[in-house]
Amino acid sequence: MIPIYRTVAELRAAARVWRAAGEVIGVVPTMGALHDGHLSLARRARAECDRVITTIFVNPMQFNNPEDLKKYPRTEAADAALLATVPVDAIFAPQPDEVYPEGFGSVVSVSGVSEPLEGKMRPGHFDGVATVVTKLFGMTLADRGYFGQKDWQQLQVVQKLARDLNLAVQVIGCETVREADGLAMSSRNLRLTVEGRAKAPVLYAAISAAALEIRAGHTDRMAIREAAETMREAGFERVEYIELRDAETLMPSDDPARPRRMLAAAWLDGVRLIDNIPV
Ligand code: AMP
Secondary structure (H helix, E strand, O other): OOOEEOOHHHHHHHHHHHHHOOOOEEEEEEOOOOOHHHHHHHHHHHHHOOEEEEEEOOOHHHOOOHHHHHHOOOOHHHHHHHHHOOOOOEEEOOOHHHHOOOOOOOOOOOOOOOOOOHHHHOOOHHHHHHHHHHHHHHHHOOOEEEEEHHHHHHHHHHHHHHHHOOOOOEEEEEOOOEOOOOOEOOHHHHHOOHHHHHHOOHHHHHHHHHHHHHHOOOOHHHHHHHHHHHHHHHOOOEEEEEEEEEOOOOOEOOOOOOOEEEEEEEEEOOEEEEEEEEO
């Protein structure tokens, strides 16, 4: 049985022993409802670290929509069973008042990279992410933190925060794990209807086609417009954004010499899906 710690004190006691023995600690922060994308992070941590802690915490501070927070799936028993297959050394699954006790009043806010795209669509979201990740790094005494490229902007925010605040944690970005039809794995996919699930891979297909066209020399604007059109025709209710950005700063970029990323968010069946790819 993998131990499930509920308090920072219990978690710290375990982590201190590992630290004292000179072991390298990896942390995989999640909000639970685990799928193969999350497990790929845990497996990579397992391969690279002496000790692996997976955190399961649906962080209220990063939800700008209370309905979304309420609807977020909570499947701890199934999550623990999946993590036993990796296996990880510990699960940290605190209640919100353990993470945000009465009187809590600090916010970690990362400027620049957290402002466009998701930052604009979900005000306060990245402050919530940056604050909880900073706290989880502190609580777990981690040497390495594993994050998915699926949430590309989040990964850049965490990289910047670790750099800016001199945190002694190496932030590692892991490849997006996809379903066989290309749809990026996400706990939100479970909320799609059968029809919606059948249409959902069009998001990845459309941005992949646009990236190919841009690489072949077509203009960004044309390629992106076509991708949005393809998605609307497939039945997406709303394309929030499809943008070609500098991969690190997330600022608009027309410099093909720098790594660039195409990022997209769109609504299908009342579910907000995001994805991104290198260009
Ligand atoms: P979440 O539970 O959605 O907050 O995700 C926890 C971590 O898993 C984040 O670092 C995500 O980027 C990562 N993740 C989620 N889905 C995938 C996926 N399909 N492939 C790789 N990593 C993922």
